[in-house]
Amino acid sequence: xxxxxxxxxxxxxxxxxxxxxxxxxxxxxxxxxxxxxxxxxxxxxxxxxxxxxxxxxxxxxxxxxxxxxxxxxxxxxxxxxxxxxxxxxxxxxxxxxxxxxxxxxxxxxxxxxxxxxxxxxxxxxxxxxxxxxxxxxxxxxxxxxxxxxxxxxxxxxxxxxxxxxxxxxxxxxxxxxxxxxxxxxxxxxxxxxxxxxxxxxxxxxxxxxxxxxxxxxxxxx
Amino acid sequence: xxxxxxxxxxxxxxxxxxxxxxxxxxxxxxxxxxxxxxxxxxxxxxxxxxxxxxxxxxxxxxxxxxxxxxxxxxxxxxxxxxxxxxxxxxxxxxxxxxxxxxxxxxxxxxxxxxxxxxxxxxxxxxxxxxxxxxxxxxxxxxxxxxxxxxxxxxxxxxxxxxxxxxxxxxxxxxxxxxxxxxxxxxxxxxxxxxxxxxxxxxxxxxxxxxxxxxxxxxxxx
DNA sequence: CAGTTTCCCTAATACTATTAAGTTATACAG
DNA sequence: CTGTATAACTTAATAGTATTAGGGAAACTG
Numbered sequence: 001x002x003x004x005x006x007x008x009x010x011x012x013x014x015x016x017x018x019x020x021x022x023x024x025x026x027x028x029x030x031x032x033x034x035x036x037x038x039x040x041x042x043x044x045x046x047x048x049x050x051x052x053x054x055x056x057x058x059x060x061x062x063x064x065x066x067x068x069x070x071x072x073x074x075x076x077x078x079x080x081x082x083x084x085x086x087x088x089x090x091x092x093x094x095x096x097x098x099x100x101x102x103x104x105x106x107x108x109x110x111x112x113x114x115x116x117x118x119x120x121x122x123x124x125x126x127x128x129x130x131x132x133x134x135x136x137x138x139x140x141x142x143x144x145x146x147x148x149x150x151x152x153x154x155x156x157x158x159x160x161x162x163x164x165x166x167x168x169x170x171x172x173x174x175x176x177x178x179x180x181x182x183x184x185x186x187x188x189x190x191x192x193x194x195x196x197x198x199x200x201x202x203x204x205x206x207x208x209x210x211x212x213x214x215x216x217x218x219x220x221x
Numbered sequence: 222x223x224x225x226x227x228x229x230x231x232x233x234x235x236x237x238x239x240x241x242x243x244x245x246x247x248x249x250x251x252x253x254x255x256x257x258x259x260x261x262x263x264x265x266x267x268x269x270x271x272x273x274x275x276x277x278x279x280x281x282x283x284x285x286x287x288x289x290x291x292x293x294x295x296x297x298x299x300x301x302x303x304x305x306x307x308x309x310x311x312x313x314x315x316x317x318x319x320x321x322x323x324x325x326x327x328x329x330x331x332x333x334x335x336x337x338x339x340x341x342x343x344x345x346x347x348x349x350x351x352x353x354x355x356x357x358x359x360x361x362x363x364x365x366x367x368x369x370x371x372x373x374x375x376x377x378x379x380x381x382x383x384x385x386x387x388x389x390x391x392x393x394x395x396x397x398x399x400x401x402x403x404x405x406x407x408x409x410x411x412x413x414x415x416x417x418x419x420x421x422x423x424x425x426x427x428x429x430x431x432x433x434x435x436x437x438x439x440x441x442x
Numbered sequence: 443c444a445g446t447t448t449c450c451c452t453a454a455t456a457c458t459a460t461t462a463a464g465t466t467a468t469a470c471a472g
Numbered sequence: 473c474t475g476t477a478t479a480a481c482t483t484a485a486t487a488g489t490a491t492t493a494g495g496g497a498a499a500c501t502g
Contacts, residue, residue: 010480026336028249032459044461045481053459109333115247118393154407161386162379172339186375193414231449253490265492266450274490 011049013039015063018056023102027057027110058120061111064103065125068096072132082140083191089133090163090187094179097167105171108164130160137194147196155194162190232270234260236284239277244323248278248331278331279341285324286346289317293353303361304412310354311384311408315400318388326392329385351381358415368417376415383411 017038021030032053036046050056075092079085097104107126111117133156140146146155166186170179238259242251253274257267271277296313300306318325328347332338354377361367367376387407391400 026334028334029336031457041480042482043459044483047460048480112330112389112393113247113249113334115250150410151406154403154410157386157407158379158383158411161383163382164386165378165382168333172333182375185372186378189371189375189414190379191414193410193412252488262449263451264490265452268491269449 010039010041014041014046014049014056015060019060019102019106022057022060022110023105027053054114057106057110057114058122061103061107062121062125064100065107065122065129068093069125069129071096072129076132076136082136082143082145083195085136085139086133086159086191087187089136090159090183091180093163094167094183097170098179101171101175104167108168109171130156133159140194144196146194150194158190158193162186231260231262235262235267235270235277236281240281240323240327243278243281243331244326275335278327278335279343282324282328282332282343283341283346285321286328286343286350289314290346290350292317293350297353297357303357303364303366304416306357306360307354307380307412308408310357311380311404312401314384315388315404318391319400322392322396325388329389330392351377354380361415365417367415371415379411379414383407 018035021034032043032046036043076085076088079088107122111122117123134152137146137152137155141148141150239256242255253264253267257264297306297309300309328343332343338344355373358367358373358376362369362371
């Protein structure tokens with residue numbers, strides 16, 4: 001044998017199997033036998049590709065987050081204004097989460113229980129991802145679009161906290177509704193606190209929520 | 222034997238041991254033998270008090286959250302104005318987290334990985350706790366303190382998201398700084414978006430952060 | 443004091459992650 | 473084409489770990 005292609009293929013099969021099983025049954029309740037069986041291998045063979053079950057848990061989201069970092073700059077390219085960039089960041093990120101819910105589940109639900117989470121590549125890469133928010137907020141302060149006395153680190157905390165809250169709830173509720181329901185309204189409410197006084201708020205979106213209010217309570221509350 | 226007091230005592234010893242070990246080494250890496258040994262028992266004896274390891278994980282925070290619900294009403298009693306109540310809610314909750322970091326760690330880091338989290342008592346009790354925010358926000362809307370067009374559910378999402386973000390980071394960073402650092406500033410920035418136009422913002426706090434800005438980056442970023 | 447219950451123990455069981463040691467079969471050097 | 477190195481995989485062993493079975497002794501009950 002000695003085929004590079006088949007080796008990569010097998011590795012991917014293991015990753016995909018593990019991803020599915022972790023997201024489905026949880027990390028603890030997934031056995032190495034479950035994973036290797038799903039991938040069409042013996043248990044021992046898996047250890048030729050990964051150091052073990054925990055290594056597998058850490059590797060999966062690492063690939064995903066790295067891909068996100070590569071994409072972000074491109075997505076923000078050409079967008080004018082800090083608030084428009086913040087909006088794009090949120091919509092873009094939630095779409096990526098929607099497209100890769102298994103990776104997101106591992107990052108936002110399972111990884112944090114790991115004692116070494118703060119020392120992982122994933123953590124430092126997510127930090128890099130969020131650090132773009134600081135740049136955007138500073139830019140907005142410079143241009144006068146955002147309050148001159150706004151501390152970008154505090155604003156980022158609010159932004160990231162709200163975003164992760166939305167994501168986590170959606171994942172815990174088994175993705176039973178759209179991540180984008182009411183997003184416009186939550187975004188506007190959050191961003192209103194960041195705006196400079198001259199900068200206009202968004203009146204259109206406000207009307208919308210009145211119609212969909214009850215809907216929201218049912219599904220997400 | 223047959224002593225009720227000693228039985229309760231043993232149960233508490235098990236809970237305290239488990240709490241410490243879970244928070245310290247994580248749920249997975251804590252063995253039943255670790256717990257029972259710390260509590261001065263054999264492994265089998267533990268099963269007379271709890272159905273198993275997972276039952277123990279779910280029981281611990283349940284007691285804590287129930288206690289919080291009992292305390293909340295009393296804490297808010299006599300406070301005038303929705304924004305003052307929101308402030309009190311945040312400060313009170315963070316103090317309780319600071320006083321019981323082991324319970325908080327289990328609720329905010331470990332429990333969410335459990336596939337049945339949404340069906341637990343803890344989840345529904347935390348929901349009850351957060352539902353007070355809706356009442357407060359509606360009150361503020363009625364009194365004109367808060368924007369008349371604010372949807373309280375969206376505002377709650379921002380409030381809870383930001384609060385849980387602050388708590389989670391603090392727990393992951395091994396509680397190496399004070400939970401209350403910069404809290405005033407983050408609170409004011411968040412609440413600025415909720416305020417009715419006539420309602421005055423808080424200018425005093427803003428000056429403070431300029432002095433402590435670098436401090437914040439070092440420790441929390 | 444006899445019987446029952448409470449509280450706890452030792453020992454067995456079944457499952458799981460990981461390792462050891464070996465097998466198959468392909469690539470490729472000569 | 474043939475022998476062999478090695479990539480890719482297997483079965484079987486090992487060292488834990490959660491949970492259960494079954495029992496024993498102390499203390500309470502009547």
